[in-house]
Amino acid sequence: MEKNDITLSLQETLSGLIKAMSGTAELNITKGVICGTPLAAVSLEGMVSAEQLGELVLRPLSELSAAGLDAKIHVLDHITENMLLTADRQKVFSFDTAAEFLFSGFAVLFAQGRCYGCALGLQGFEKRPVSSAESEPTLMCSQESFTETVRVNMALVRRRLKSKKLKMELLKAGERSDTDVCLMYMTDRAPGDIIVRIKRELSELELDTLLTVGALQPFIDDSYQSSVFTAVAVSERPDLICSRLNEGRVCVLIDGVPFAMIVPSLFAENFSTMDDYSSKPFYSAFIRWVRYLSFFLSVAFPGVYVALADFHPEVFTLKLLLNLSVAEEATPYPLVAEVIMLMIFFEIMREAGLRLPKSVGSAVSIVGGLIIGDAAVKSGIVSAPLLIVVGITATASFVTPPIEQPVAVLRLIFIIAGGCAGLYGLAVCFTVLTANICAMNDFSVSYMSPAAPLDASALKDMIYRKTYREYEKAHTKLSDIREGDNE
Amino acid sequence: MNKISQLQLFAVMLCGHAFSLMTFFPYTFDNPTEYMIGVLISTAIEVLLAVPAVIIYKRFSGLDPCSLAGESSKGLRTAAGIFYTLTFFYFAYRVTGNFVYFLDSVLSGYFPRALVVVSVCAAAVYLGLMKASVIGKTSGIMLALFALFTVLVIASSFSKTESDFLSFHLASENITHGISEAVRCELLRNLDMVFLLFFLPKLRGSPVRVSALYLGVKLVMVELSVGFVTVMLGDFAMTSKLPFSSMASYSTSSMIERFDAAFMAVWVILAIVRLGAVLHCSADCIKAVFPKADRTLSVIISAAIPAAAAVHKLTAYDWESTAYDMSGWLLTVTAMLFVPLVIAAFVLLRERREADVRGA
Numbered sequence: 001m002e003k004n005d006i007t008l009s010l011q012e013t014l015s016g017l018i019k020a021m022s023g024t025a026e027l028n029i030t031k032g033v034i035c036g037t038p039l040a041a042v043s044l045e046g047m048v049s050a051e052q053l054g055e056l057v058l059r060p061l062s063e064l065s066a067a068g069l070d071a072k073i074h075v076l077d078h079i080t081e082n083m084l085l086t087a088d089r090q091k092v093f094s095f096d097t098a099a100e101f102l103f104s105g106f107a108v109l110f111a112q113g114r115c116y117g118c119a120l121g122l123q124g125f126e127k128r129p130v131s132s133a134e135s136e137p138t139l140m141c142s143q144e145s146f147t148e149t150v151r152v153n154m155a156l157v158r159r160r161l162k163s164k165k166l167k168m169e170l171l172k173a174g175e176r177s178d179t180d181v182c183l184m185y186m187t188d189r190a191p192g193d194i195i196v197r198i199k200r201e202l203s204e205l206e207l208d209t210l211l212t213v214g215a216l217q218p219f220i221d222d223s224y225q226s227s228v229f230t231a232v233a234v235s236e237r238p239d240l241i242c243s244r245l246n247e248g249r250v251c252v253l254i255d256g257v258p259f260a261m262i263v264p265s266l267f268a269e270n271f272s273t274m275d276d277y278s279s280k281p282f283y284s285a286f287i288r289w290v291r292y293l294s295f296f297l298s299v300a301f302p303g304v305y306v307a308l309a310d311f312h313p314e315v316f317t318l319k320l321l322l323n324l325s326v327a328e329e330a331t332p333y334p335l336v337a338e339v340i341m342l343m344i345f346f347e348i349m350r351e352a353g354l355r356l357p358k359s360v361g362s363a364v365s366i367v368g369g370l371i372i373g374d375a376a377v378k379s380g381i382v383s384a385p386l387l388i389v390v391g392i393t394a395t396a397s398f399v400t401p402p403i404e405q406p407v408a409v410l411r412l413i414f415i416i417a418g419g420c421a422g423l424y425g426l427a428v429c430f431t432v433l434t435a436n437i438c439a440m441n442d443f444s445v446s447y448m449s450p451a452a453p454l455d456a457s458a459l460k461d462m463i464y465r466k467t468y469r470e471y472e473k474a475h476t477k478l479s480d481i482r483e484g485d486n487e
Numbered sequence: 488m489n490k491i492s493q494l495q496l497f498a499v500m501l502c503g504h505a506f507s508l509m510t511f512f513p514y515t516f517d518n519p520t521e522y523m524i525g526v527l528i529s530t531a532i533e534v535l536l537a538v539p540a541v542i543i544y545k546r547f548s549g550l551d552p553c554s555l556a557g558e559s560s561k562g563l564r565t566a567a568g569i570f571y572t573l574t575f576f577y578f579a580y581r582v583t584g585n586f587v588y589f590l591d592s593v594l595s596g597y598f599p600r601a602l603v604v605v606s607v608c609a610a611a612v613y614l615g616l617m618k619a620s621v622i623g624k625t626s627g628i629m630l631a632l633f634a635l636f637t638v639l640v641i642a643s644s645f646s647k648t649e650s651d652f653l654s655f656h657l658a659s660e661n662i663t664h665g666i667s668e669a670v671r672c673e674l675l676r677n678l679d680m681v682f683l684l685f686f687l688p689k690l691r692g693s694p695v696r697v698s699a700l701y702l703g704v705k706l707v708m709v710e711l712s713v714g715f716v717t718v719m720l721g722d723f724a725m726t727s728k729l730p731f732s733s734m735a736s737y738s739t740s741s742m743i744e745r746f747d748a749a750f751m752a753v754w755v756i757l758a759i760v761r762l763g764a765v766l767h768c769s770a771d772c773i774k775a776v777f778p779k780a781d782r783t784l785s786v787i788i789s790a791a792i793p794a795a796a797a798v799h800k801l802t803a804y805d806w807e808s809t810a811y812d813m814s815g816w817l818l819t820v821t822a823m824l825f826v827p828l829v830i831a832a833f834v835l836l837r838e839r840r841e842a843d844v845r846g847a
Contacts, residue, residue, distance in 0.1 A: 311597060312748035317741070421598055421606070423748050424590070427755035428610045431625070435614045435763075438624035452624035453492050 004093040010038050010112040017042065017110075020095035021102070034061050034111075035069040039076070042098075042117075043107040049124020053107055056085050057120060076111035080118045088121025100178065128258075130156065133236050135401060140278035145236040150180045150255035156238040157184060161245060165189075173202045173254075174210035180255035181210070184241070189248035189477060194263060194443050198250060213259050216252065220263055223440040223447075228406040228433075231442040233265030240274055248478035264445045266481075267437060268462045270402045271295065276465050285464030294399035298407050301393045302339045303414030303426055305386075309335055311422025327383035336419025338382050342390045343415065345372075347408060350394075449481040493692035493700070495623025496682070498630045499764050500701045501708070503679035505633050506757035508712055509731045509750070510585050511810070519717040520655050521662060523710055525669020530706040532670065533680060536823040537698040540683045543831050549688045552827050553775030559833040567830055568775030571681075574822050575769035576793050577815065578678050579762060583608065583790075584797035586758045588806040589729055590751070604798055607759060608790040614763025615770065615786045619689040622764055629756050636753045637712070640746050643738035644719050654721040655714075674816040677705070679761070681822050685768040766790050 006013050014029060021027060026045035033039065041057060060083065069078060080091060088106070092098045093116050098108050105123030130152065133145035146153045154168050169183040181202055185195055201219045210216065213234050218224040221232045235241060236259050241251050244262045252261040271291040276284040308315050309324060316324065328335060349368035353361040369391075376382045397407055410433065417425035440447035450458030457474075458481055460466055466476075491499075547555050553571060557564035587603050614622060659665050683701075687694050716730045719737065727733040735750035743749075769789035773780050800806055 308748070314745050315743055315748050317744050321744075423752040424598065424603075424755055425606075427752040428606055428759065430752075431629070431756050431759045432610050432613055434628055435617055435621060435625045438628070439617050439621045441620075446624065448624055448628075452495075452627050453620075454494055454627060 004115060005095055006093060006098075006110070006115045006117060008113055008115050010040060010110055013110050013115075013117075014040055014042070017095050017098060021099050027102075030058070032058075032061070034065045035075050037075045038112040040110050041107055042102065042110065043122070044102050044105075047102070047105040047125050048107050048122040052086075052122045052124055056122065057107060057109075060085060074111070074114060076109065076114045076116075076118060079109060086120045086122060088119075090119045092117045092119050103178070104180075127152070136235060136237050136240070136273070138237075138273060138275045138278075141274040142237070142239045144238055146238060146253070146258040146260060148256050148258050150182050150253050153238070153253045153258075153260065154182055154184075157241055157245070157251075160238060160242045166245065169199075171199065171202050173205045173207075173216075175206060175208050177209040177211070179210040181216075182253040182255075183250065184245060184253065184260075185250045186245055186248060189246070189479070190250050191248065191443070191478065191482065194250050197443070198252065198263065210254055211256060213254065213257055213261055216254065216261065220252075220261070222442045227436050227440050227447075228410060229267065229403065229437060229440065229447065231264045231440050231445075231447050233262040233269060233402065234259045235262060236260075237274060243274075243277075247476050264442045264447075264478075266445070266449050267447050268449075268451070270400055272465075281465045281467050288462075288465065291399050294396035295403070295407070298393055298397035298400065299410045300414050300426065300430075301396070302343060302389055302411060303418035303429075304423075305389045305418075306336050306339050306415055307418035307422040307426050310419065311424075324383075324385055327385050330380050331383050331386075332381065334419075335386070336415065338386055339390070339415050339419070340412065342382060342386065343393075343412060346390060346394050444482050445478065446481070455481055489618045489620060489689055490691040491619040491623040491686055491689050493690065493697045495620065495627055496686050496690055496692075496697050497700050497704070498626035499623055499686065499760070500679045500682050501704060502626045502630050502633070502757050503682065503761040503764060504677060504705050505630070505708070506582070506754065506761045507676040507679075508709055509729070509754050509757065510589055511729055518654075518656055518659055518665075519713055521659055521665035522669045522672075523655075523713055525666050526673050526706065526709050526713070528666065529670045529673035529677070530702055532674065533677060533702055534698075536680060536820065537683060537702065539824055539827045539831070540687060541694045541698060543827050544687045544694050546831070547834065549690075551685050551688045551771065552830050553772055554688070555827075555834055556830045557775065559830070559837045563830065563833055564775050567826065568772050570826055571685075571822065572769060572772040572776060572789075574678075574681060574818060575765050575772060575789060577818065578681070578793075579765045579769065579789060580793035580797050581678075581809070581815075582758060582762050582765060583794045584800060584806055585810055586755075586762075587797065587801055588810060590755075591801075592728070600801055601798060604794050607755070607762065608794050610759045611762035611766055612786050612790050614759060615766030615789070616783060617763075617767070619686060619767065622760070622767055626760050626764070629760050633753055633757060636746075636749060640735050640738045640750070641715050643740050643743075643746060644715075644734055651718060651721050654717045668813070671816040672813045673709075674819045675813050678815075678819050678822075679764075680819060682764055682768060684823070684827065685771055762790070 005016060007016070018027060024044075026047075028043045028045050030041045030043075031038070032041075039061070041053065043053060061079070064075070064078075064083075069075060079085065080089070090101070092101060092108060098117055098119070101108055101119040105121070105125055106119040107122050109118045109120065127149045128147050130144050130147055132143040136145075144156060146156065150170075158166070158168070163186070165186045165188050167185055167187050171181045171183060172178050173181045183195070183198060183202075198220060201216075205216075205219060207215060217230060217232050221230050223231055235244075241260050241262070244265075245251055249265075250263045252263065254261075271288055276288065279287070309328065313321055313325075331338060333341070345368070349364055352368075353364045356364060373387055373391075377384050377387055393411065397404055397411075400407065414426060414429055417429040419425075421428070438446070438448050438452055446453060449455065450462060458476065460470075461476060543550075543552070543555065547558070550558070553564055553567045556567035583604060586607060587600050590598075590603060591600055614625060617625075683694075683698060690697065712731070716734050719734050720727065720730060723730075723733070732747050732750045732754075735746035738746040766786045766789045770782050770785035773785040773789065774782070797806075800809060
């Protein structure tokens with residue numbers, strides 16, 4: 001039961017509200033007398049549209065004042081029950097609820113003689129328009145991406161998936177931030193236990209604020225602490241989210257974050273893009289295998305190179321071995337030290353390019369890649385073949401952006417393992433890594449599905465892209481790969 | 488989810504046997520044909536050995552031997568636990584020792600033996616601590632890798648070496664002795680059968696199908712591999728310490744000069760998977776002896792004690808006597824046949840006694 005601390009006295013109500021909101025500076029109070037009753041419109045500067053407030057609320061109230069009102073009817077009752085000022089209109093009885101509405105971009109009307117307020121939805125805060133997806137660009141698919149406003153994001157999804165089965169639930173999370181979180185799922189396909197679990201985690205979340213997707217991930221992803229990869233994927237593409245929702249995944253939107261979380265996700269999904277579904281299957285299959293190869297190159301290529309060159313040179317053909325030998329002879333440091341040095345330098349360049357303004361960012365690659373790289377080879381600090389290896393590795397790492405963070409760390413581990421113990425070290429690392437990934441089993445869905453456990457039918461979509469005729473017969477569904485469901 | 492699927496259990500067992508296969512061919516024989524016949528006979532015996540495991544699984548609602556023994560008495564459970572723990576210790580001892588010995592003596596002498604033991608045991612402990620399904624999934628991936636590697640090596644060796652089918656001969660001083668030796672060797676090398684007893688209770692699927700699949704594919708895999716190596720290397724296959732590695736050394740392509748380094752990588756992976764599965768089962772057995780034992784500690788102990796014993800033997804430069812000693816074949820038979828039957832007999836006896844008491 002909501003407590004009622006709004007009084008009949010307008011003055012007392014306003015003083016109480018100001019006090020409840022710690023006298024915040026952006027509180028905007030417009031007072032007036034309508035039909036003989038003192039009335040105040042309270043809003044937060046920048047949160048409501050001043051234009052809408054004037055046109056949709058203040059002007060009709062002024063006109064009401066001029067037209068006059070039956071003396072038996074209180075003006076606030078009339079506004080609340082009879083006037084269609086805005087689509088979103090609710091009664092509030094406490095300062096806490098009033099503050100909540102004000103923080104959400106509502107204007108609240110209070111009047112002398114009534115111990116409630118009327119909240120009117122007039123949100124008009126500045127927001128970034130829907131723009132193209134920068135972290136997941138595509139050639140032949142929708143160019144729209146999520147924005148920071150959760151309701152806009154909900155609309156972006158709804159526009160693409162006009163199904164009655166798509167349910168969107170608005171929840172609150174963050175003890176102080178009180179952030180709007182939208183839970184989206186298909187009622188007939190999403191497993192109930194996943195929905196219940198996410199709702200429980202959100203309701204039990206004791207974080208003060210919820211400002212990033214990363215803040216929520218550890219509470220939903222069971223293997224967050226134990227694995228280098230994460231079973232909770234993130235995307236800024238509404239079309240991808242719709243596709244995942246249709247498979248039975250649960251997606252989470254957080255207000256203020258232009259990304260949606262996909263629960264659960266699979267390792268193989270890091271290698272597919274929406275463009276795959278616009279191209280012909282043969283090309284999609286080809287490009288998917290290019291991505292698998294890129295993943296291998298980005299994680300293991302420098303490590304394998306170091307291992308082979310230092311411990312197993314017999315693997316190289318004679319000509320290649322001679323070339324490599326000549327190049328490495330001229331450098332002053334051990335090969336493994338050279339590779340680590342170059343890889344760390346690459347990470348520095350990448351980070352610099354990311355943090356710097358875009359106009360300056362491109363200069364970093366020119367300075368780093370061309371000038372320093374060229375100078376390092378000419379001065380004999382690093383060998384030219386090694387620079388090629390690092391260049392290929394760096395380029396390959398750009399192919400799978402969703403997993404670039406674990407890849408960067410794994411690459412270093414593989415280099416150290418390869419440098420210390422050759423292919424033996426790499427084999428040990430590879431086995432441990434594989435076991436680590438195989439152990440990810442969030443929500444009874446193996447992260448390595450459909451390869452492990454083997455699901456021949458679903459595996460087709462990993463090896464090559466299924467045709468739409470095949471999708472017509474059987475859409476990919478989460479229930480197909482859930483271990484619990486298949487028992 | 489701690490359930491293991493049919494394919495995953497098959498992969499665990501086959502990975503284990505692939506490690507044996509890649510490690511060495513017992514060179515106590517005059518020719519490979521004897522060994523191939525021995526493999527065929529031993530597989531027939533293994534079919535018989537698998538029967539008690541499957542029957543017990545079906546009759547006693549999927550209990551492993553130690554839990555089944557617990558149905559009869561606490562003492563029997565402890566005894567069964569101790570027996571199977573020691574069996575797995577011996578298994579781990581052989582895997583670790585063989586791995587370190589062959590890595591050190593044939594493949595690469597770069598690393599100190601102790602460091603190799605520690606690193607391989609650490610990786611196996613990590614795997615052993617995982618659920619059965621994780622070991623199964625990892626094995627599945629590794630098995631695919633092994634298959635890919637084998638195909639690559641065989642394809643690459645065909646281009647360079649001359650196939651000599653005359654190597655399949657039966658010229659031997661004592662063919663019966665040779666074949667019986669081969670049977671015994673193969674029975675010991677297939678100690679992976681014991682996994683059946685401890686993974687079956689966690690199986691999601693048919694135990695008959697998984698046993699049949701494993702034994703069938705194992706037979707084909709061993710016969711084909713020995714056949715290919717024999718065709719490629721001739722009698723040298725039987726004298727080479729690591730014939731599979733020798734074949735990989737002969738293999739060549741325009742991109743890769745030799746495949747033996749790749750062989751080593753795959754072999755290391757299979758060793759870790761096999762040892763991981765052993766440690767997993769060993770921890771289950773230790774739990775039967777000490778029900779309150781911490782699983783992590785059990786797995787570590789299961790790795791540490793056999794590894795220490797193996798290192799002791801290795802540092803005395805006396806491992807070859809163990810590696811090529813095939814007298815341990817009786818362990819496979821005892822662990823798969825006699826002990827489960829004895830346990831089942833005790834449990835049935837108890838059941839009958841209880842039924843009599845109820846009837847009276």
